[in-house]
Amino acid sequence: MGVAMTPEQRMALKKLLIYAAAVVVVAWVLTPIALITVSAFAVPDDYYNMDKVIPTRFTTQNVEDLLFVLKGWVSTLNSVLVALITIAISFALGLPAGYAIARYAFPGRDAIKLLIIALRMFPVMTMAVPLAVLYIELGLSDTLLGVALAHTSMALPFVVLITSSIFMSVPVAYEEAGMVFGLSRSEVFFRITLPLALPGLAAAAIFTFVMSWNEGFIASILTLVNRTLPADILVSAMAAPDPYKFAGGFIMVLPAMSFVFIARKYLVTMWGITLR
Amino acid sequence: MVEVKLENLTKRFGKVVAVDHVNLKIRDGEFMVLLGPSGCGKTTTLRCIAGLEIPDEGKVFFGDEDVTYLPPKDRNVSIVFQSYACGPT
Numbered sequence: 001m002g003v004a005m006t007p008e009q010r011m012a013l014k015k016l017l018i019y020a021a022a023v024v025v026v027a028w029v030l031t032p033i034a035l036i037t038v039s040a041f042a043v044p045d046d047y048y049n050m051d052k053v054i055p056t057r058f059t060t061q062n063v064e065d066l067l068f069v070l071k072g073w074v075s076t077l078n079s080v081l082v083a084l085i086t087i088a089i090s091f092a093l094g095l096p097a098g099y100a101i102a103r104y105a106f107p108g109r110d111a112i113k114l115l116i117i118a119l120r121m122f123p124v125m126t127m128a129v130p131l132a133v134l135y136i137e138l139g140l141s142d143t144l145l146g147v148a149l150a151h152t153s154m155a156l157p158f159v160v161l162i163t164s165s166i167f168m169s170v171p172v173a174y175e176e177a178g179m180v181f182g183l184s185r186s187e188v189f190f191r192i193t194l195p196l197a198l199p200g201l202a203a204a205a206i207f208t209f210v211m212s213w214n215e216g217f218i219a220s221i222l223t224l225v226n227r228t229l230p231a232d233i234l235v236s237a238m239a240a241p242d243p244y245k246f247a248g249g250f251i252m253v254l255p256a257m258s259f260v261f262i263a264r265k266y267l268v269t270m271w272g273i274t275l276r
Numbered sequence: 277m278v279e280v281k282l283e284n285l286t287k288r289f290g291k292v293v294a295v296d297h298v299n300l301k302i303r304d305g306e307f308m309v310l311l312g313p314s315g316c317g318k319t320t321t322l323r324c325i326a327g328l329e330i331p332d333e334g335k336v337f338f339g340d341e342d343v344t345y346l347p348p349k350d351r352n353v354s355i356v357f358q359s360y361a362c363g364p365t
Contacts, residue, residue, distance in 0.1 A: 173357045173358075173359055177357065179328065179347070179349055180328070
């Protein structure tokens with residue numbers, strides 16, 4: 001540039017560049033979501049009108065039709081139930097594992113941690129057909145519990161890793177002080193460690209919820225009648241007119257969006273220590 | 277108060293011997309200081325007395341009572357940790 005800048009100007013320029021980068025990132029993330037939202041609530045006439053880039057008249061008719069005429073509320077309820085069962089099972093199994101990895105040094109700890117992550121490298125597609133056959137034999141096919149079990153196997157590695165990093169952030173000295181002052185091992189966990197870890201664990205629970213909520217592939221293979229929302233949209237709403245697709249997309253996006261707004265300050269604790 | 281007695285107290289972490297056959301008697305009401313360089317086993321000895329570590333060999337007595345394997349909550353001892361352990365109640 002050649003023009004000498006005062007430190008103030010340099011500071012201002014730096015600030016401007018950071019803001020510009022932030023705007024680009026936000027636009028990258030939010031543009032599709034904004035488009036989905038606008039299209040979901042646009043009057044179909046406006047949506048199909050080539051002369052209107054942005055619709056001007058809005059209605060909740062699309063979302064209502066999807067939920068009540070196309071029975072979308074049933075699959076929405078199914079999705080919520082599946083997600084809740086997934087949270088219950090993966091926390092019942094994942095919390096103790098995460099705690100053990102965080103607190104105890106035992107032989108093979110790092111190998112076990114690696115194996116848990118490696119589980120996520122396994123492509124689910126290759127397992128789709130055997131899994132469906134197994135489910136039919138076990139009578140789990142087309143049940144919500146079956147889908148929840150499949151989702152648990154996907155969510156469990158994350159639950160173990162997230163909870164272990166949350167438990168690591170609770171100092172051991174707190175637990176030992178509790179023991180010296182008269183708590184047993186399990187009382188220490190429930191009265192000291194768990195309350196301190198609770199915000200992070202809540203974030204992990206919502207993370208599990210969103211993961212199960214978003215999963216459509218396995219859910220559409222394992223169910224026929226009792227479909228979850230993404231499976232339902234994937235199979236039936238894709239044949240519907242565009243405004244219904246966008247209405248479905250809008251409903252799908254809601255929990256993940258609210259999750260990020262609520263849990264963003266815990267996201268660093270969730271991943272912070274495992275990334276180190 | 278009570279007399280604290282260590283008999284042949286030994287604690288190993290893998291191959292490292294942290295406390296090596298310590299015999300010690302602290303009389304009732306006595307003020308005792310363990311002095312030594314970092315890593316010489318002061319903390320480990322105290323943790324064995326408090327019950328936070330179980331020694332590999334030897335015994336810990338409070339008076340005549342053998343407390344070597346007693347959980348910390350049943351020992352009626354206090355320990356102040358190097359780092360503060362104050363948390364929300």
